[in-house]
Amino acid sequence: MGLLRYTVWRCLQAIPVLVGILTITFFLTNAIPGDPVSIMLGPTPSAEMVEQIQARYGLDRPLHERYFSYLAGVAQGDLGHSIYYDVPVLTKIIERLPVTAYLVFSAFGFALLTAIPLGVISAKRRNEPVDHVSRIVALIGVSTPSFWIGLLLIIVFSFQLGLLPATGLFLPWADPANVRGAATQFDVVVESFKRLLMPMVALGTLQMASITRIERSSMVDSLQNEYVKLARAYGVDERGVIWKHAFKPAQLPVITIVGLGLSTALGGAVLIETVFEINGMGRLIIQAINNQDYPLVMGTTFMLGALYLVGVIITDISYAYIDPRVSYGEK
Amino acid sequence: MSEEPLLKVENLKTQFFTEDGTVRAVDGISFEVYEGELVGLVGESGAGKSVAALSVMRLIDSPGVIVDGEVTFKGKTLVGYEETTGEPGEPPELVEREEMLTEEEMRTQIRGREIAIIFQDPMESLNPVFTVGSQLREFIELNRDLSGTEARAEAVQMLREVGIPEPEKRYEQYPHQFSGGMRQRVLIAMALACEPSLIIADEPTTALDVTVEGQILDLVEELQRKYDTAFVWVTHDMGVVAEICDRVNVMYLGEVIEQANVEELFYDTKHPYTEALLASMPRPDRTTGELNPIRGVMPEAINPPSGCRFHSRCPDAREVCRRVHPDLRAIENGDHDGDENGRVHRAACVKHDAFDVGYPESEPLENEATGGFEVGLTQEGSR
Ligand SMILES: Nc1ncnc2c1ncn2[C@@H]1O[C@H](COP(=O)(O)OP(=O)(O)O)[C@@H](O)[C@H]1O
Ligand code: SF4
Ligand SMILES: [Mg+2]
Numbered sequence: 001m002g003l004l005r006y007t008v009w010r011c012l013q014a015i016p017v018l019v020g021i022l023t024i025t026f027f028l029t030n031a032i033p034g035d036p037v038s039i040m041l042g043p044t045p046s047a048e049m050v051e052q053i054q055a056r057y058g059l060d061r062p063l064h065e066r067y068f069s070y071l072a073g074v075a076q077g078d079l080g081h082s083i084y085y086d087v088p089v090l091t092k093i094i095e096r097l098p099v100t101a102y103l104v105f106s107a108f109g110f111a112l113l114t115a116i117p118l119g120v121i122s123a124k125r126r127n128e129p130v131d132h133v134s135r136i137v138a139l140i141g142v143s144t145p146s147f148w149i150g151l152l153l154i155i156v157f158s159f160q161l162g163l164l165p166a167t168g169l170f171l172p173w174a175d176p177a178n179v180r181g182a183a184t185q186f187d188v189v190v191e192s193f194k195r196l197l198m199p200m201v202a203l204g205t206l207q208m209a210s211i212t213r214i215e216r217s218s219m220v221d222s223l224q225n226e227y228v229k230l231a232r233a234y235g236v237d238e239r240g241v242i243w244k245h246a247f248k249p250a251q252l253p254v255i256t257i258v259g260l261g262l263s264t265a266l267g268g269a270v271l272i273e274t275v276f277e278i279n280g281m282g283r284l285i286i287q288a289i290n291n292q293d294y295p296l297v298m299g300t301t302f303m304l305g306a307l308y309l310v311g312v313i314i315t316d317i318s319y320a321y322i323d324p325r326v327s328y329g330e331k
Numbered sequence: 332m333s334e335e336p337l338l339k340v341e342n343l344k345t346q347f348f349t350e351d352g353t354v355r356a357v358d359g360i361s362f363e364v365y366e367g368e369l370v371g372l373v374g375e376s377g378a379g380k381s382v383a384a385l386s387v388m389r390l391i392d393s394p395g396v397i398v399d400g401e402v403t404f405k406g407k408t409l410v411g412y413e414e415t416t417g418e419p420g421e422p423p424e425l426v427e428r429e430e431m432l433t434e435e436e437m438r439t440q441i442r443g444r445e446i447a448i449i450f451q452d453p454m455e456s457l458n459p460v461f462t463v464g465s466q467l468r469e470f471i472e473l474n475r476d477l478s479g480t481e482a483r484a485e486a487v488q489m490l491r492e493v494g495i496p497e498p499e500k501r502y503e504q505y506p507h508q509f510s511g512g513m514r515q516r517v518l519i520a521m522a523l524a525c526e527p528s529l530i531i532a533d534e535p536t537t538a539l540d541v542t543v544e545g546q547i548l549d550l551v552e553e554l555q556r557k558y559d560t561a562f563v564w565v566t567h568d569m570g571v572v573a574e575i576c577d578r579v580n581v582m583y584l585g586e587v588i589e590q591a592n593v594e595e596l597f598y599d600t601k602h603p604y605t606e607a608l609l610a611s612m613p614r615p616d617r618t619t620g621e622l623n624p625i626r627g628v629m630p631e632a633i634n635p636p637s638g639c640r641f642h643s644r645c646p647d648a649r650e651v652c653r654r655v656h657p658d659l660r661a662i663e664n665g666d667h668d669g670d671e672n673g674r675v676h677r678a679a680c681v682k683h684d685a686f687d688v689g690y691p692e693s694e695p696l697e698n699e700a701t702g703g704f705e706v707g708l709t710q711e712g713s714r
Contacts, residue, residue: 191435210429225455225458226450226455226456227456227457227458227459228458229390229450230448230450230456230457231443231458233390233442233443233448234443234447234470234473234474234521234525235438235441235442235443235444235470235473235474235671236469236470236473237438245458248460248461249460275653299337318677320459321459324459324460324505324507325459325505325507
């Protein structure tokens with residue numbers, strides 16, 4: 001079973017990469033000028049208090065010692081203690097990560113659900129009006145910044161039309177007691193979806209546009225293939241020719257673009273969370289940096305890195321799933 | 332004529348409307364294929380063989396259009412138009428005759444089910460992301476109305492029949508795990524398993540090396556006899572023709588210029604182009620060790636030469652050949668009129684009496700072959 005072995009192998013390969021991410025975040029964070037202690041204690045702290053705080057956060061030890069104990073901690077699931085919030089970093093991340101995941105995941109869902117049919121139809125009707133329209137839309141999509149789309153959506157749908165709330169996002173399974181104006185779980189789901197719509201579209205448009213473009217060009221190539229002509233010559237109907245024989249092999253470049261898009265989307269989430277005032281990972285990172293909360297900066301950066309790595313692994317595995325030459329180690 | 336042909340192609344014309352002009356890829360060809368017969372379609376690269384093969388199945392994509400002619404198969408009209416009109420250089424207004432099959436009927440009644448095709452490049456003909464077995468099964472299921480399990484059994488059986496060892500195991504494998512020769516066997520299995528009456532094989536052995544080609548030809552001969560399937564075998568190689576074909580159509584620049592059974596074509600050649608093709612191939616029955624490649628290059632199908640299209644390269648060319656365009660005609664034969672089935676020897680060359688356009692009195696023509704000027708040598712089939 002080539003695919004299973006490939007999956008395990010790919011996950012093992014991720015370990016050194018994770019250590020690399022940890023190392024880089026650790027040293028970069030420590031290279032940031034400024035001092036968290038002085039922020040905590042105000043402009044003129046007494047010497048004992050400084051020492052006391054430094055000792056409490058281990059800042060009095062040499063850098064390499066702190067590095068190794070940090071690594072050991074992470075290996076046991078301890079990402080350190082947030083200076084600013086005074087809670088374990090992991091607690092803060094667990095609180096914030098799901099909202100960001102919900103946003104990014106929905107943005108990709110929206111992007112794929114619109115881009116794939118659009119790209120395929122565009123390829124099938126090459127140089128016809130449908131194709132021209134979809135190509136222009138895609139071009140606008142890849143060249144418009146997401147925060148700008150976000151602001152535009154807020155102006156139109158919140159301020160002008162008053163249809164959608166402009167800020168805040170919570171999960172559809174949040175407790176109704178914590179959601180203002182919601183009596184049942186169903187109300188929560190509806191409200192959650194209404195709040196998701198605009199940030200999802202703002203974040204997903206770039207992905208949608210770039211996936212549409214690659215889907216189109218990949219399908220155009222694929223439809224020229226000899227094996228696609230063969231399927232037609234054996235009486236396969238047009239739907240089968242396009243959605244099976246041409247579609248599956250055409251998804252390899254698409255997967256690559258989706259994988260690359262994940263890092264863009266995680267970066268984009270920081271902006272979108274700021275625009276829509278969503279308390280997710282993106283805003284957490286910005287707050288951590290502003291407060292020079294080193295453990296939190298390291299923890300969140302590492303977490304986003306790990307998240308990206310998961311995305312890359314999923315990409316690679318889907319690649320191997322589609323192309324047998326990859327899982328059989330011939331490519 | 333002793334029987335109705337299985338496939339009848341009459342005056343078929345397929346053109347490509349490109350920016351550079353109209354490519355007259357297939358320009359009024361006619362030929363027949365009778366049941367269980369192996370018919371060759373020979374000619375240099377660019378002669379229009381592939382376009383002709385695809386036109387029969389109506390698989391020509393834009394900018395190509397079948398602009399005229401008639402194709403009938405088992406009494407069904409695959410191609411047939413009312414009078415066609417149009418500006419030169421533009422695709423004509425085509426009005427399909429009532430009885431011409433619709434696209435849907437072509438798909439469900441003809442393609443795969445009655446006429447199957449084998450393409451030239453076995454490396455490109457199988458989908459890399461599906462197992463060989465699933466591709467076979469899909470086409471068998473579709474064209475023989477079998478259930479999935481029955482189709483699977485049939486596929487494995489066919490793989491065994493075309494000489495693939497361990498067919499059960501191979502069924503589960505992907506195309507990249509097969510060699511070129513093995514893939515071509517798979518494609519032959521695919522064609523035969525659908526049990527069509529006619530298989531069109533478009534240079535199926537050209538991409539293979541000579542030993543593998545020999546094995547595939549032997550296999551096809553054996554299976555052709557066993558299943559009694561008719562074949563149209565497209566090739567540029569007279570050696571292949573000699574080995575497997577019953578009758579042959581020689582194509583030059585979109586036209587069939589000679590049509591005969593294989594013995595007559597080789598031993599009583601009527602057309603100078605066929606002669607040139609034969610001279611360019613190694614033959615055990617000819618003592619001279621020297622090969623004579625055909626001189627010059629085939630002209631473009633966009634602006635075919637006036638008169639006989641071969642006149643720029645024909646060693647026998649005379650003035651009249653530049654003016655008169657010879658059609659394909661029965662050529663009188665001292666011994667008999669046609670072969671045992673009454674199928675006649677036809678050729679399109681004005682030097683034969685059947686034409687009577689003043690060839691004997693005409694001045695010889697200087698050209699690439701007679702030494703007027705020389706263009707680079709071309710010979711198809713350099714492997
Ligand atoms: N899609 C196309 N567009 C334009 N010209 C084409 C196309 N396909 C084939 N042709 C032209 O048709 C002629 C016959 O081609 P083809 O049938 O492939 O030759 P053969 O199979 O005999 O080598 C050539 O001149 C070729 O350039
Ligand atoms: S018609 Fe003339 S040019 Fe053409 S093949 Fe015959 S002799 Fe040669
Ligand atoms: Mg060809």
